[in-house]
Amino acid sequence: MKEGGMFMKYVVNDSCIGCGLCPSTCPEVFSMGDDGKACAIDTEVPEECLGTAEEAKDGCPVSAIEEA
Ligand code: SF4
Numbered sequence: 001m002k003e004g005g006m007f008m009k010y011v012v013n014d015s016c017i018g019c020g021l022c023p024s025t026c027p028e029v030f031s032m033g034d035d036g037k038a039c040a041i042d043t044e045v046p047e048e049c050l051g052t053a054e055e056a057k058d059g060c061p062v063s064a065i066e067e068a
Contacts, residue, residue, distance in 0.1 A: 007044050008044065008045045008050060008053070008067065009040070009042070009043070009044055009045060009067070009068035010029060010030075010040040010045065010053060010057060010065050010066065010067060010068055011040055011065075011066050011067075011068040012030070012037065012038045012039050012040055012064050012065055012066075013064050013065075013066055014037075014064075015062045015063070015064045016037040016038050016060075016062065016064040017061070017062055017064075018032065018036040018037050018038065019060075019061060020032060020038075021056070021059055021060065021061070022038050022056040022057075022059070022060060022065060023038060025052055025055055025056040025059055026049060026052035026053045026055065026056040028041075028045075028046060028049040028052070028053075029041050029045055029049055029052075029053045029056070030053075030056055030065075038064070038065075040065070040068075
């Protein structure tokens with residue numbers, strides 16, 4: 001069941017240094033692109049991944065992950 005306000009998407013901005021942390025923390029949402037930078041799925045984060053996705057956002061050393 002979905003609750004209001006729980007819809008969440010992330011984007012990775014240009015300051016990503018390609019450290020690889022976010023895909024290892026939350027592979028359901030983040031992956032490394034061909035350009036060596038991370039990208040996020042462009043669909044809503046599955047509810048069961050909200051915790052690890054948030055952890056990946058908080059753990060990014062250059063704060064390149066933003067809420068979309
Ligand atoms: S944790 Fe941050 S810097 Fe590292 S790959 Fe992910 S977005 Fe890029």
